[in-house]
Amino acid sequence: MRNTLSMTLPHPSRVLLSLIASSLVIAGLSHCKKPDATMTVRTGEIAIPDDLPKTIDFNKHIRPVLNANCTACHGGVKAAGGLSFLFREESIVQGDSGNWAIKPGHPEESEMLARIIHSDDPMPPSDHGEMLSPREVAMIAKWIEQGAEWIEHWAYVPPVKPEVPNTSSDWANSPVDQFVLARLDEREMTPNPPAAPSLILRRMSLDLIGLPPTLEERNTFIHAYQSDPEKAVSDAADRLLESPHFGERWTSMWMDLSRYADTMGYEKDSHRNVWPYRDYLIKSFNDDKPYDQFLTEQLAGDLLPNASAEDLVATIFHRNTQTNNEGGTDDEEFRIAAVIDRVNTTWSVAQGTSFGCVQCHSHPYDPIRHEEYFTFMAFFNNTADDDDYDYPHVLIPTNEKAADESVHLQQELIALRDELDFSARGLATDSNWLPVDVIDTSVTGDGKLVEHEINNESTLVAEGTIPTRSQFVLNLQPQENQLTALRITAPLPNGMEGKAHVGFVISNLVLEKVDAKGTVDTVPFSMAASTFNRSDGDVSEVLADTPQGWNVYPYQFQTQDLYLALTTPLQLADDEILRATLVHKRGTERSDANTKRFRIKTTSDERWTNAPEEESRIAIDSKIQEHKARIKELGGTKIPVTVERPASAQRGTHVFVKGNWMTLGEEVAPGVPGVMNELKVANENQQATRLDMAKWMTSRNNPLTARVMVNRLWHELFGRGIVATLGDFGTQGEMPTHPELLDWLSVRFMDDHQWHIKPLLKDIVTSATYQQSAVASKEDHLADHYNEWLARGPRNRLTAEMIRDQALSLAGLLSEKTFGPSVMPPQPDGVWQTVYSGAQWKTSTGEDRYRRALYTYWRRTSPYPSMITFDAPSREFCVTERTPTNTPLHALITLNDPVYLEASQTIGRNIIASENIESGINEIYQRITGEEAPTSSITELTNLYEDALKDFKASPQDSKKLSETPELAAATIVASVILNLDQVITK
């Protein structure tokens, strides 16, 4: 019943306030304290207490009140009465009545105040929420009086480097500490002394490289720390930052953000070859690639001038969206789902903003408009992928130099092919095309071709039940007897250019001449060109008897043309006609790839006959062949990439009315939200590109990019961001606990460190704040449970990856191997049982069983069990932070999972190999926890060993199952306990 009560009973403050509010507000706070002033508005008087802040700050004092009480109805979802408190221009307005909602400088004329204190019908209406408190009302009144200055939410104003506070304490090591200490001083809190050196090193090592220090590293550090703590920490930080394992640790973080997985998702969840992207991440972190470059490559690497193989691999970032390959799915529906995911992920990852809200309506609380979602979506709406498995691909050879060469050749190949088409298009524009008379048509199955007017031209439209992979046969009478080329135009229905219609593939086009006696002669073609061909192949295949051909599939957005030049000019006798056969050999069971609408024209322009023989054309052709041969020779891995569709096949981007992709509103051009920094367009004559967007996002003026990343790094080290809501820097997010520190670090990141992450991390880990002891009393927890103010060091559970890697590392089992395809460490049988898929978990052998967790094969519909139990997300979509839990299932894993058993057995052997049990335990305890084992712990564990040994000696069968000898079995039990210690599971 507790919940029932809690919901039906209003909060006590509300009861009291609503009882006394109306009389008090209007009459003034007479029985409390005499106010200094009152303001008169239309419906009464407002008391202005004298202890209000001197200057009212919009963001601090007013916006939270508006968001809590007003924006639900006067905001992004709904702007009742045309009034929205998200934008200044929609608040400081005159209503139909001529009254001002807010009139700067004139509270007495501001209708908003009159409505709030209306005694019979106050705002917000009683069934919508609590009344505003007298103080809130007074604050708004004073703000209006002071000119109603509208200051943007802090996160939308670019950071400026603040002064470092001057605190007098020898505790502080760095500016970071000065900022932290200034806040602690305000709260009369004192920071903790440093943690024990071994714990500092363990914390740094797990935080920076995701692995615990070796015993040797520990001893070296402790020794160095005794003589010069500052230098010891700095040296250790340098060593860890330069470690080849640094990249692996931070890649784990980025894999959640970029929703990395080795499969495509949904029902079939087939394999996807994207591991080179993981290698790219590891390398980028190891090389300390500047973050602005890192982001730009991932968002728009394909558009960079002379894009390298690495730039293309980076674009897998947005090919990690799911594709739905289930039979019978609508490719356009899931393509759009992927595009939406790209938009939302971009904003979550780089801008810390929940942009997804804006998909259906304007942002409820933040100044981002509904249309702005779609203008931003337009940046992503013309990539070539279309929910058809992993199309488009590029081949990436393993060797870096070969990779760059191959990628350049592949890009040139597209350009060369385009050049051929381009010259044909020019010729087509010049030629005089005449329509043909359709004598009769026949179609496989129950369908027929019916003539309709499209764009005022007669067009054949396929109707009825036409089986997949059918043939259309047309008998045609051209208007002139001489012809040199044929043109097939596939239009969209009237007025639908830019919108999605199911497309087609003409696998083969056969032209024949038929005379009155029925004699049939094939008319050969010498060349095929098109305005667009969506394929890894070549439009010339339309001339060959293969399934590939002229491909405008799965969806068509613009009218497209196919041009076919005859080998020699054809002269038709009066009794001869033409027969054209459209052969369709492609298409899925769900959706046929038959041609939907088309018309055929002919020309007698002689230039078509010579076109294939032109020297330039021959040169291009031979270049194409050479390129293809060299690309094949270089070989490599086929990976999906982000690339743009050609201009001739652009998709129009429309507002989705109420977020429904099938209800299209007005068409929009690419753009960014108006509240942010200005977008610069590189080529003024063209629309803004994805690259322009990436540069906008990584511009020095973008208010969010640096802050969001700095905050994320801080969160990784402290377990809590300076802004606690990593994915929401908007007005509904948490306010930063240390806004000046966040800005100081952000400016330092951009200016001093030129977007390099490693020196920024060093700034943080060398601070006294970071190195503090985590010890806290009950009172400390009561005073600051979440450690928001940092009077103690961070203490957090290890991530799923760290727990596994640590166990393997401590046992000496962990493979040092970096990079490469995903591996399959042991997993219980039967975890994978996926519908319509033959994929199998094939347990890796050799050192691949013991690779770091980030290399584990990630299947979206069935992730590695121990990882998801320890809170790793399924990677189906971007997750900005993991929710840490503490459940019995964790214990089952670290006690029983064969991975941890094997680690315990190995550690057990080390214990036994030591001089005696006590020293064996002490050594391993030190290695694992970083600390010297207290005597009481050694005694406890030694007793455990003795008890276990007794038992195993008494039951040799059990003993044998666990390890070679009873001693080893007993030591395995001890090792397992050590691996499960709280201080081992946490850092």
Add this chain to the structure above:
Amino acid sequence: MNLLQQLEHDRLQHATRRHFLQTCATGMGSMFLASAAGRAFGAHGPLDINRPSAEPLKTLAPQFPGKAKRVIFLHMAGAPSQHELFDYKPELAKLDGQDCPQEYLEGKRFAFITGVPKLLGPQFKFAQHGESGAWVSDRLPHFQSMVDDVCFVKSMKTDQFNHAPAQLLFHTGQPRIGKPSLGSWVTYGLGTENQNLPGFMVLVSGGKVPSAGKSVWGSGFLPSVYQGVQCRSKGDPILYLSNPEGVSRHMRRRALDSLNKLNQQNYEEVGDPETMTRISQYEMAFRMQMSASDVMDLSQEPKHIHEMYGTQPGKESFANNCLLARRLAENGVRFIQLFHWGWDSHGAGANEALNKGFSDRCNEVDKPMTALLKDLKQRGMLDDTLVVWGGEFGRTPMRENRGGKEMALVGRDHNPGCFTTWMAGGGVKAGTTYGESDPIGYEVAKNPVEIRDFHATMLHQLGFDHKRFSYPVQGLDQKLTGVKPAKVVKGIIA
């Protein structure tokens, strides 16, 4: 501070705390911590579910007393044909073999049907059963005896026509991945009655997990402790439940005693309340090892029960899972989710075609689901156990003509427009039928029930107002039933 200032101060403080819970994705986890440290949160607006950190699944009372205390959800994955089981349409029989009229096809999206398909009459004999006179086909001879305990909903509709998205909608309220499943919501809201077992357990048969994978029992934005735990028919019933070979229960106890002592010592030094939580979780795991193995051991059941369900211990089957479901229900598990794969009767393969594999599927489920209802009833548990049966969508009254051709086997395509589910127990109106489909079972003709209505009704039976059962995520109060208006279907409930 005067009275008003004090009130204002308290209000602001309260708002700040609530704000944190609302906006921080770690809200729930942090809330556990907070309450462990002795703080309580005020509650107004959305439901605040406040539990000590060591007991995230602690039993809580619902918002109002519900008729159902637990749920057993039998999902027939792949979507069984209503035309061959419950939704008898003599009119469709008459139209068998005729071309489907054009008006039925305009504006429709199908998975595989192309052009103009032929109508397909019911493939099996139907008869009325029980006092309620419910129509059931001859494929379910056992189930016919239980129709007076069941409420059929013949007017179900969905807006998804592919398996994975439709299953996601059916279980999480959204067709895209990332939202908590029904079972997660329910265990989040009610906790569970037996702390030695997971509160939300999943049993899969038919050799496959559902199309949407584990997301259909995922916890979405709720803490992962509320995700479904899959029980397995081979090996450990719960992953890693058994001690490693050679580690006896006695040995584990001894090791845990040492571990607890050392962890306790660590807590005294460092003072992190999470350490105490961890100790209690290890203890719970130890108890779970015993209770889970025990509850999953079907050999404890007498012979007549095995005969009743048609169980064969040690084999993965729907029958075994039905019996397990009863045992889990008896042992206080809150939400028991079954999936049985193999109902995707397109006619593209013998194992699923209506004239082939469909009958096998019916045989596999008929006896055990009937036994489950009878068994719950004879134990007096049906009253407070909500049993739900259904697929993710229905099937077309047209015969599938994949690729525009007549297929060798007989099948039907996906139909989101109309399908049949049934509910029993848990305060459901027994022996009734709610809603109607049109004369050919293609669209809903009367009393449509959207998936969100279905969810609202289930939550209502469990004691929750779906409009006020929410979880704050990134500034929004997220609900299972989403933003479109949902209603409790009064006609289903007693």
